[in-house]
Amino acid sequence: MSKPSTAKADLELMEHADGETEDAGVAARLERDPDARAKVESIQEIGELVRGHLELSADAMHDARFAAMWRRIDDQLEAPATGLWSRVTRWFDRYRGHVITGAVSAGAVAALALILRPSMPDPGRYGAGNTVIDVRPVALRATPEIDSLDTPGGTGTVINLDDDEDGHTTVIWVTPADTVEGI
Amino acid sequence: MNKAGQRASIPTHGGDPVDDRELVLAAQRGDRDAFKTLFERYHRRAYALALGVVRHPDDAMDVVQDAFIKAHRYLDKFEGNSSFYTWLYRIVMNLAIDHLRKHRRANPVELDETRLDSDGDEPLLPRILGGNPGRALVDKQIRGRIDQALDELSENHRAVLVMRELEGLSYEDMAQAMSCSKGTIMSRLFHARRNMQKRLIDLIDHPSPELVADLLGGQAGDPEDTPANDEAPRERVPAARSRR
Numbered sequence: 043m044s045k046p047s048t049a050k051a052d053l054e055l056m057e058h059a060d061g062e063t064e065d066a067g068v069a070a071r072l073e074r075d076p077d078a079r080a081k082v083e084s085i086q087e088i089g090e091l092v093r094g095h096l097e098l099s100a101d102a103m104h105d106a107r108f109a110a111m112w113r114r115i116d117d118q119l120e121a122p123a124t125g126l127w128s129r130v131t132r133w134f135d136r137y138r139g140h141v142i143t144g145a146v147s148a149g150a151v152a153a154l155a156l157i158l159r160p161s162m163p164d165p166g167r168y169g170a171g172n173t174v175i176d177v178r179p180v181a182l183r184a185t186p187e188i189d190s191l192d193t194p195g196g197t198g199t200v201i202n203l204d205d206d207e208d209g210h211t212t213v214i215w216v217t218p219a220d221t222v223e224g225i
Numbered sequence: 226m227n228k229a230g231q232r233a234s235i236p237t238h239g240g241d242p243v244d245d246r247e248l249v250l251a252a253q254r255g256d257r258d259a260f261k262t263l264f265e266r267y268h269r270r271a272y273a274l275a276l277g278v279v280r281h282p283d284d285a286m287d288v289v290q291d292a293f294i295k296a297h298r299y300l301d302k303f304e305g306n307s308s309f310y311t312w313l314y315r316i317v318m319n320l321a322i323d324h325l326r327k328h329r330r331a332n333p334v335e336l337d338e339t340r341l342d343s344d345g346d347e348p349l350l351p352r353i354l355g356g357n358p359g360r361a362l363v364d365k366q367i368r369g370r371i372d373q374a375l376d377e378l379s380e381n382h383r384a385v386l387v388m389r390e391l392e393g394l395s396y397e398d399m400a401q402a403m404s405c406s407k408g409t410i411m412s413r414l415f416h417a418r419r420n421m422q423k424r425l426i427d428l429i430d431h432p433s434p435e436l437v438a439d440l441l442g443g444q445a446g447d448p449e450d451t452p453a454n455d456e457a458p459r460e461r462v463p464a465a466r467s468r469r
């Protein structure tokens with residue numbers, strides 16, 4: 043009595059039936075197992091039924107329907123391209139992907155260059171209304187000195203930081219009085 | 226020969242058989258008659274393929290029409306590395322699958338199609354109609370049941386089954402056509418065939434007297450010699466339609 047088959051074993055039978063494998067083990071199974079042979083025949087039979095059914099269905103479609111289809115197709119066929127512009131158009135059609143890829147890449151590079159270029163100061167556009175404030179960057183050559191710190195309604199702290207590498211830094215820390223706990 | 230089986234060597238241009246390649250070259254130069262000849266050669270075969278996938282005759286006609294228009298539009302890209310029909314059926318198949326995606330309805334549940342579980346999946350059934358399937362196709366009941374069974378398959382299972390049975394595509398070719406792995410194709414095909422078996426099984430187990438007579442070629446049906454009988458001889462009469 044043959045061993046009960048599994049879907050996986052039957053998959054091998056199917057591969058064999060479809061000519062996808064010539065595994066000797068499958069051939070041996072087919073030799074000794076009538077069920078396996080019946081399964082292969084069943085696969086072939088389903089194929090013949092499906093193929094035959096679809097071909098008969100196609101045969102049943104009237105010739106007039108296909109004649110009408112050809113007329114519609116013929117109406118839509120493009121005229122053969124002969125002129126220069128047509129050749130250019132066909133060339134573009136053929137290489138559309140490459141052309142578009144190149145154009146998009148070039149556009150992306152240009153956009154990136156615009157974004158990353160060094161920004162120039164636009165003087166006089168920081169004021170409210172019509173007031174023009176001339177703002178210019180100033181390079182300080184000397185350490186600023188703070189003579190006095192007036193912070194009404196709060197507290198102020200001046201912190202001077204000296205660093206060998208970064209130089210001198212002054213931090214002014216102002217805290218409103220109502221947020222300071224304990225005062 | 227059936228109409229859908231008109232495959233090659235159709236006399237054209239004064240009675241000389243013209244090769245597909247010559248027709249394609251002529252069509253690429255703008256010869257509409259050459260393209261019409263290609264249409265006449267392959268429209269029914271393309272229709273059978275589209276019908277198998279989309280299932281509705283009018284939809285299948287639309288798919289075939291669009292396929293020939295597209296084929297003509299891109300004819301200059303056809304370099305002749307494969308046969309014209311191989312190129313055409315890929316267009317038909319792509320359009321048919323696109324059509325299914327656009328008009329997707331509630332689909333039958335699709336079982337795991339990426340792998341087969343050796344314990345969970347049912348094996349194939351070792352039963353066949355026997356006799357001559359070509360003759361069995363004369364039976365309206367069988368044709369109706371095949372139609373129904375195809376309708377009930379999931380779209381992917383049906384597409385794979387049709388490609389395999391109608392065009393004889395290899396697993397690898399089907400995997401390329403459907404953009405999936407070869408293992409997925411094998412699993413889909415296995416499930417499709419087993420589902421077809423399950424849907425046709427009562428015809429096998431309880432064939433009508435007319436079917437038995439058809440299968441036996443009109444001979445008087447001996448109850449001991451029915452196709453359902455497991456002891457019946459397995460020899461198969463060659464099918465009415467030979468495989469291409």
